[in-house]
Amino acid sequence: METLILVIIGLVAGPLLGGLIAGLDRRVTAWFQSRQGPPIMQAFYDVAKLFGKEKMVVNQWQILCAWVYMIAAAASVGLFFAQGDLLLIFFVQAVGAVFLVMGAMSAKSPYSQVGAQRELMQILAYEPVLILVFVGIYLVTGSFSIEAVWQLDQPLLAKMPLLYLALGYALTIKLRKSPFDFSTSHHGHQELVKGVLTEYSGPYLALIEIAHWYETVLVLGLCALFWSTNVAYMAVLLLATYMLEILVDNTMARMTWRWMLKRVWLLGMGMSVVNLIWLYAG
Amino acid sequence: MFGSFIKKSRAKSPWIIHFDCGSCNGCDIEVLACLTPLYDVERFGVVNVGNPKHADVLLVTGTVNHRNKKVLKNIYDQMPEPKAVIAIGACGNTGGVFREAYNVVGGVDQVIPVDVYVPGCPAKPEAIIDGVVVGLGKFAQKVEEAD
Numbered sequence: 505m506e507t508l509i510l511v512i513i514g515l516v517a518g519p520l521l522g523g524l525i526a527g528l529d530r531r532v533t534a535w536f537q538s539r540q541g542p543p544i545m546q547a548f549y550d551v552a553k554l555f556g557k558e559k560m561v562v563n564q565w566q567i568l569c570a571w572v573y574m575i576a577a578a579a580s581v582g583l584f585f586a587q588g589d590l591l592l593i594f595f596v597q598a599v600g601a602v603f604l605v606m607g608a609m610s611a612k613s614p615y616s617q618v619g620a621q622r623e624l625m626q627i628l629a630y631e632p633v634l635i636l637v638f639v640g641i642y643l644v645t646g647s648f649s650i651e652a653v654w655q656l657d658q659p660l661l662a663k664m665p666l667l668y669l670a671l672g673y674a675l676t677i678k679l680r681k682s683p684f685d686f687s688t689s690h691h692g693h694q695e696l697v698k699g700v701l702t703e704y705s706g707p708y709l710a711l712i713e714i715a716h717w718y719e720t721v722l723v724l725g726l727c728a729l730f731w732s733t734n735v736a737y738m739a740v741l742l743l744a745t746y747m748l749e750i751l752v753d754n755t756m757a758r759m760t761w762r763w764m765l766k767r768v769w770l771l772g773m774g775m776s777v778v779n780l781i782w783l784y785a786g
Numbered sequence: 787m788f789g790s791f792i793k794k795s796r797a798k799s800p801w802i803i804h805f806d807c808g809s810c811n812g813c814d815i816e817v818l819a820c821l822t823p824l825y826d827v828e829r830f831g832v833v834n835v836g837n838p839k840h841a842d843v844l845l846v847t848g849t850v851n852h853r854n855k856k857v858l859k860n861i862y863d864q865m866p867e868p869k870a871v872i873a874i875g876a877c878g879n880t881g882g883v884f885r886e887a888y889n890v891v892g893g894v895d896q897v898i899p900v901d902v903y904v905p906g907c908p909a910k911p912e913a914i915i916d917g918v919v920v921g922l923g924k925f926a927q928k929v930e931e932a933d
Binding site: 530534537538539540541542543546548549550552553555556557558559560691694697698701702703704705706709 | 836
């Protein structure tokens with residue numbers, strides 16, 4: 505019963521928090537660029553408007569793919585709030601990510617196709633990092649369950665600092681921020697238009713936006729696990745991490761997927777493996 | 787409740803696509819000036835999307851000629867309803883000084899229905915922002931009538 509209540513809290517709080525974070529993000533970005541920026545609630549207005557638009561699809565696949573992506577993202581957040589198994593959460597969100605790509609590939613538009621290929625590259629880059637972070641958590645707690653993390657008397661960050669940095673790569677990719685924003689760009693009038701999102705429109709784009717909010721909450725939730733012993737420090741850690749993300753987004757140019765694979769695999773996975781060896785030996 | 791929130795949101799989140807239909811670039815520069823920190827149209831939730839499938843408002847600058855009228859119609863058709871069209875500048879409104887030229891069809895309204903005409907050569911950014919705001923009012927009215 506308690507688990508069910510936690511799942512419902514997760515399903516409701518996920519999009520609310522995600523939308524607020526998206527709104528705050530645009531506000532802070534505007535502040536960096538000495539603009540005023542949109543209202544904090546802007547992300548909700550955008551999604552509500554998209555739900556009210558005409559349903560225009562290229563083919564039936566897109567409808568299915570948008571729904572599966574949304575449901576998988578929501579399920580992974582629900583599992584996270586239910587203190588579920590980290591590996592299960594990982595696989596559920598991976599299924600969603602792959603469906604997003606399949607929907608984009610089902611349309612003939614070259615922008616959508618290129619965006620889908622690049623999204624696959626991004627998945628290839630961040631998924632191993634996520635798995636290594638989960639392995640690290642296993643080595644510390646002896647379990648893949650989130651419940652075990654809450655029973656620690658010392659924050660995970662003390663034992664897995666390098667893995668936290670590697671998780672930062674995964675967070676930047678998942679948030680679709682510069683320098684890793686090449687599968688879909690924030691500014692749709694560039695070379696890629698909207699990449700993987702180009703062919704989704706109206707209510708289906710709204711579903712994908714909600715799925716994106718869920719994923720943001722999921723990855724930030726994983727970051728939160730790194731300081732599970734003190735709620736205040738956890739909030740500080742999350743705030744600092746997200747502010748750093750926005751700063752990086754505003755100061756970096758978009759790079760290529762080759763650059764991303766080199767950085768994330770060499771640096772990200774290198775740091776992860778060093779940290780894992782330290783955990784294993786120490 | 788959700789329905790009324792959607793209605794309210796429409797006016798708060800106009801995503802714009804800008805099409806240069808044979809303009810001299812004067813009006814285009816003014817359109818882009820609206821996005822700079824000085825005017826900052828993102829305050830009103832305006833985003834320049836560059837993809838007709840995501841857009842709510844079509845901004846057209848320049849005259850329509852026989853070569854690009856199909857492109858203009860195609861972009862208009864790709865935008866999901868509800869949508870609004872704003873013709874910007876003297877050329878977009880009527881064909882401007884080029885209206886008598888043999889290759890020119892005329893203003894944007896010769897090809898697609900136009901909701902708002904923004905005059906000027908080039909149109910001022912303030913006038914363009916005003917045009918978008920008036921356009922949103924019209925489009926809210928259209929949705930109201932359709933219901």
